[in-house]
Amino acid sequence: MPRGTTPLDVAAGTWLTHLAVERGAAANTLAAYRRDVARWLAHLHGLGRSDPREVTEADVSAFVVGLRDPRDGAAALSAASAARALAAVRGLHRFWVLEGLVDVDVTREVRAPQLPRRLPKAMGVDAVVRLLDAPDPGTPLGLRDRALLELLYATGARISETVRLDVDDVVGSDGALVSVLRLTGKGDKQREVPVGSHARAALDAYLVRGRPALLGAAADPRALFRNSRGGRLSRQSAWVVLQRAAETAGLPEPGGPAVGPHLLRHSFATHLLEGGADVRVVQELLGHASVATTQVYTHVSVDALREVYATSHPRAR
Structure with missing residues (x-):
């Protein structure tokens, strides 16, 4: 993180110190937060901001857009990396609210970039x-x-x-x-x-x-x-x-x-659903807190059904 002397820099440094000393964040986690906060401060300084109370929701939205579509020739971040950076900024602003440095969390309504839906793959x-x-x-x-x-x-x-x-x-x-x-x-x-x-x-x-x-x-x-x-x-x-x-x-x-650590777990869930198991039963078996997490496997099964339909139905093609 750039070493600055504005109230904005000092307030950001206080949060990072809080993470390291009071929260005991791991070294790799701290390094990632420092990089993301450095990006955030550079963005704010470019807008002429020098105090936490000057930051607006529009500043946050512009920051997220800039991460995915930078105008300064920098490399664009992936959706996952941009979402992680926004998460760091949110943590920073929540801390500022708790410490009384700002009255409102301007990051609360800003939506993270949509992450691509990665369907789990199963073996036959x-x-x-x-x-x-x-x-x-x-x-x-x-x-x-x-x-x-x-x-x-x-x-x-x-x-x-x-x-x-x-x-x-x-x-x-x-x-x-x-x-x-x-x-x-x-x-x-x-x-x-x-x-x-x-x-x-x-x-x-x-x-x-x-x-x-x-x-x-x-x-x-x-x-x-x-x-x-x-x-x-x-x-x-x-x-x-x-x-x-x-x-x-x-x-x-x-x-x-x-081959991945969840290969057999993905295959277990997919084969159950293809065999007619109810998605909520599979949810319980997998230990998912929400059925929405389990429903990703139903897309895999639907794809299998489409393939069978396409190769079996006389008028499917």
Whole structure:
């Protein structure tokens, strides 16, 4: 952020100090805020503003437009980057209101740039089966990897939710594997998800022949999924498991979805909807707070329906 001495610069610096000292913002977060605030101050100085009380809603709107369509030869920001910059400016002005530096938050009514709607991509069922069958069941790590992948697809769980599972979460008091799994998602919100027979069989094989062999000085007696040293499998290592299995299975296919941490979760949701599941049921299974988040998958299913219609109906073309 440029070093200025106007009341505007001082007030912006106070907010950044507040974020660093009182809010404990991470270094990368602070760096991003400093860049965005520097852009904002440069915009305001160009308009002749020197005090927070001089800033208007029109100044904010012009700033957002300028980020996407700069007139000074600077590179245009993406919609996501412009939205992030506006979020920083909003945080700054809310702070000024709370501190009594201004009476009104002039950013409140300014709309962020419309972000492009990115539809999640899912694998076909055949590709999923190839992925799940990729790990070698003849080794302890292969048994673990197959159980992990089967569970991810069977429940639609996030990788982070899966690696935090303990043995007691999947084995009931009677010693049998549970048919309904309780997952802890974002904000420690819990949900219950059924576990299919294939996933239970893979879990049983792993618990009997795989997990006991994964021992070491760091052995975790509670962790369901262990690493080669016996400790709890990390989210990053689980992501590597997915990548390795995809490579073995020859994925991604030409034109198919890229391998990502949510690949099986996206496939889980899409296949349920294509099979006739209600969107609100899928919402509960995924742990989405709003059904609007889940409805993005209905667009994927509609596209699949259109393709089937186009290739099947005699008068569709």
